[in-house]
Amino acid sequence: xxxxxxxxxxxxxxxxxxxxxxxxxxxxxxxxxxxxxxxxxxxxxxxxxxxxxxxxxxxxxxxxxxxxxxxxxxxxxxxxxxxxxxxxxxxxxxxxxxxxxxxxxxxxxxxxxxxxxxxxxxxxxxxxxxxxxxxxxxxxxxxxxxxxxxxxxxxxxxxxxxxxxxxxxxxxxxxxxxxxxxxxxxxxxxxxxxxxxxxxxxxxxxxxxxxxxxxxxxxxxxxxxxxxxxxxxxxxxxxxxxxxxxxxxxxxxxxxxxxxxxxxxxxxxxxxxxxxxxxxxxxxxxxxxxxxxxxxxxxxxxxx
Amino acid sequence: xxxxxxxxxxxxxxxxxxxxxxxxxxxxxxxxxxxxxxxxxxxxxxxxxxxxxxxxxxxxxxxxxxxxxxxxxxxxxxxxxxxxxxxxxxxxxxxxxxxxxxxxxxxxxxxxxxxxxxxxxxxxxxxxxxxxxxxxxxxxxxxxxxxxxxxxxxxxxxxxxxxxxxxxxxxxxxxxxxxxxxxxxxxxxxxxxxxxxxxxxxxxxxxxxxxxxxxxxxxxxxxxxxxxxxxxxxxxxxxxxxxxxxxxxxxxxxxxxxxxxxxxxxxxxxxxxxxxxxxxxxxxxxxxxxxxxxxxxxxxxxxxxxxxxxxxxxxxxxxxxxxxxxxxxxxxxxxxxxxxxxxxxxxxxxxxxxxxxxxx
Numbered sequence: 011x012x013x014x015x016x017x018x019x020x021x022x023x024x025x026x027x028x029x030x031x032x033x034x035x036x037x038x039x040x041x042x043x044x045x046x047x048x049x050x051x052x053x054x055x056x057x058x059x060x061x062x063x064x065x066x067x068x069x070x071x072x073x074x075x076x077x078x079x080x081x082x083x084x085x086x087x088x089x090x091x092x093x094x095x096x097x098x099x100x101x102x103x104x105x106x107x108x109x110x111x112x113x114x115x116x117x118x119x120x121x122x123x124x125x126x127x128x129x130x131x132x133x134x135x136x137x138x139x140x141x142x143x144x145x146x147x148x149x150x151x152x153x154x155x156x157x158x159x160x161x162x163x164x165x166x167x168x169x170x171x172x173x174x175x176x177x178x179x180x181x182x183x184x185x186x187x188x189x190x191x192x193x194x195x196x197x198x199x200x201x202x203x204x205x206x207x208x209x210x211x212x213x214x215x216x217x218x219x220x221x222x223x224x225x226x227x228x229x230x231x232x233x234x235x236x237x238x239x240x241x242x243x244x245x246x247x248x249x250x251x252x253x254x255x256x257x258x259x260x261x262x263x264x265x266x267x268x269x270x271x272x273x274x275x276x277x278x279x280x281x282x283x284x285x286x287x288x289x290x291x292x293x294x295x296x297x298x299x300x301x302x303x304x305x306x307x308x309x310x311x312x313x314x
Numbered sequence: 315x316x317x318x319x320x321x322x323x324x325x326x327x328x329x330x331x332x333x334x335x336x337x338x339x340x341x342x343x344x345x346x347x348x349x350x351x352x353x354x355x356x357x358x359x360x361x362x363x364x365x366x367x368x369x370x371x372x373x374x375x376x377x378x379x380x381x382x383x384x385x386x387x388x389x390x391x392x393x394x395x396x397x398x399x400x401x402x403x404x405x406x407x408x409x410x411x412x413x414x415x416x417x418x419x420x421x422x423x424x425x426x427x428x429x430x431x432x433x434x435x436x437x438x439x440x441x442x443x444x445x446x447x448x449x450x451x452x453x454x455x456x457x458x459x460x461x462x463x464x465x466x467x468x469x470x471x472x473x474x475x476x477x478x479x480x481x482x483x484x485x486x487x488x489x490x491x492x493x494x495x496x497x498x499x500x501x502x503x504x505x506x507x508x509x510x511x512x513x514x515x516x517x518x519x520x521x522x523x524x525x526x527x528x529x530x531x532x533x534x535x536x537x538x539x540x541x542x543x544x545x546x547x548x549x550x551x552x553x554x555x556x557x558x559x560x561x562x563x564x565x566x567x568x569x570x571x572x573x574x575x576x577x578x579x580x581x582x583x584x585x586x587x588x589x590x591x592x593x594x595x596x597x598x599x600x601x602x603x604x605x606x607x608x609x610x611x612x613x614x615x616x617x618x619x620x621x622x623x624x625x626x627x628x629x630x631x632x633x634x635x636x637x638x639x640x641x642x643x644x645x646x647x648x649x650x651x652x653x654x655x656x657x658x659x660x661x662x663x664x665x666x667x668x669x670x671x672x673x674x
Contacts (some may be wrong), residue, residue, distance in 0.1 A: 033614055209400035212367060217389045217392045217414035227413075231404050 046284035067285030073296025097266040101248040104187040108195040116199035148256040182258035195240035235311035317378030317468035318343040324373030333359040335525035348504040348512040351522035393462035394471045408442035414465035432460040546592045555591040578664035589666040597663035598638040605658025
């Protein structure tokens with residue numbers, strides 16, 4: 011790099027990268043980390059005798075029980091733990107739906123479509139990304155509204171006879187997240203499938219494999235690293251999304267990021283908010299590592 | 315067990331390009347049949363039509379007497395060995411071999427046993443639990459053969475499977491393939507651009523050019539009696555001499571050339587068509603005195619001693635280069651460069667053949 015760009019430019023690039031890493035990644039995260047162990051105190055008491063490190067902020071997730079019914083039995087569960095569990099659950103659902111949508115399309119793009127029409131197809135997939143995420147979430151909010159175009163269409167075609175309230179519970183959030191993050195699933199899988207030698211698919215067929223076994227035994231194992239990295243991205247982005255749950259959420263949906271947001275902005279308790287944010291980061295990382303171990307995916311596979 | 319294959323007036327078009335042009339061939343059960351031709355001659359298309367990956371544009375393909383139109387590759391009793399072998403890198407060797415059996419619902423113990431048995435057949439015992447990447451080129455080759463044999467196909471289709479191997483291994487695998495074919499009795503259809511391979515292994519060879527089958531015959535016939543210039547020059551070396559044929563009598567015809575009047579065999583089909591004279595270097599004799607017929611005075615320009623034979627290049631007075639091969643019987647004299655000799659050949663050994671690209 012030194013030889014190609016000269017010492018001046020090389021120094022500038024290195025400084026910019028160092029600034030980005032230090033000031034925009036490391037310092038904020040360390041601040042968050044440090045803040046999360048300190049109590050929320052009036053300004054005059056900061057640095058005073060009560061300002062000591064503790065795990066109190068983290069333990070707040072266990073405060074305030076709520077009742078839920080599961081398999082006909084009633085449980086008491088801390089409300090923030092429930093929110094977290096539902097966030098993970100629905101993020102998994104989003105990931106699964108994204109996979110179900112992206113895998114066939116990725117296979118089609120990599121192995122079936124005429125290479126000449128592929129650029130057009132890619133363009134069509136990319137065009138929605140030119141619109142801001144806020145606008146797209148609002149667009150879905152309008153589409154799914156009680157008197158929105160989706161209900162009008164379904165009423166007009168006679169599929170339903172009275173309008174359906176689509177944005178109830180987590181429906182809107184799941185739809186919005188799938189729409190927002192499906193491409194993060196599509197492209198890693200597309201790349202992985204594309205690198206598969208077509209002869210292997212033909213060899214499997216020639217040896218008598220029906221189409222679904224070809225996918226199960228040949229294509230999917232080959233694409234596993236791509237599927238894994240797509241799944242990790244979609245899951246992490248979904249669990250960490252604030253915008254989509256805020257716009258497409260219903261009165262009965264609560265995303266864990268919204269809880270964090272409420273600690274920051276409504277309670278103005280940045281310390282607890284930091285603790286919750288850290289908790290989300292750690293638990294999601296643990297969850298992903300667990301899933302990767304379960305599916306025998308190595309970190310080096312994903313990095314490819 | 316083994317099945318015959320008939321192609322009946324089969325054509326295959328890709329857009330406006332005709333890849334296979336009215337191919338008709340009857341391959342017998344248990345035969346080792348090779349399609350020989352340069353790249354792009356349509357031989358791979360024929361193979362892919364037989365295996366079911368491409369449907370012919372017109373014509374009928376029968377395997378074991380059954381029209382296979384509309385049948386997918388997984389419904390045909392054929393097994394294809396790909397040029398790049400297409401082994402499954404994520405499976406151990408035995409699972410590769412047993413893949414077809416797994417698809418047929420054979421239980422694991424039986425699959426394993428069959429895989430071991432086939433590994434012994436292809437002379438690779440003990441490789442069952444290795445991965446594909448651990449094997450050498452020749453070993454992968456054997457695994458690919460075993461994988462195809464595992465499904466007990468009636469017909470094995472081989473798409474230049476030896477082209478990636480080095481010369482020594484290739485010659486060894488030729489003999490091996492031939493032996494496996496004899497042992498199993500399965501019909502082999504072999505695609506190659508290597509004439510040596512086709513001649514050495516096959517019961518019959520179909521020589522192809524520009525989508526057409528030019529000649530179907532046993533290797534000896536292909537080499538000794540090519541039907542046209544393409545077959546003659548694609549299979550083996552030739553001295554080719556331009557000229558005009560005179561009237562034929564008793565299968566022989568005079569041939570007017572710049573080198574003087576020559577005589578050679580002419581087939582009834584070639585009568586009345588523009589022809590050239592083809593004579594192989596090993597049938598071209600160099601002598602000090604003019605030979606009894608077809609003698610052309612030449613000057614030796616290049617001599618190379620190849621061991622089993624001596625390859626000599628000569629030039630005629632008109633500048634035409636004629637090649638000759640002298641068999642080294644231990645006492646053969648090597649001609650000196652610049653020596654004035656006579657090149658001659660027997661009219662029985664030379665053929666007047668129509669041009670290479672016969673169409674229509």
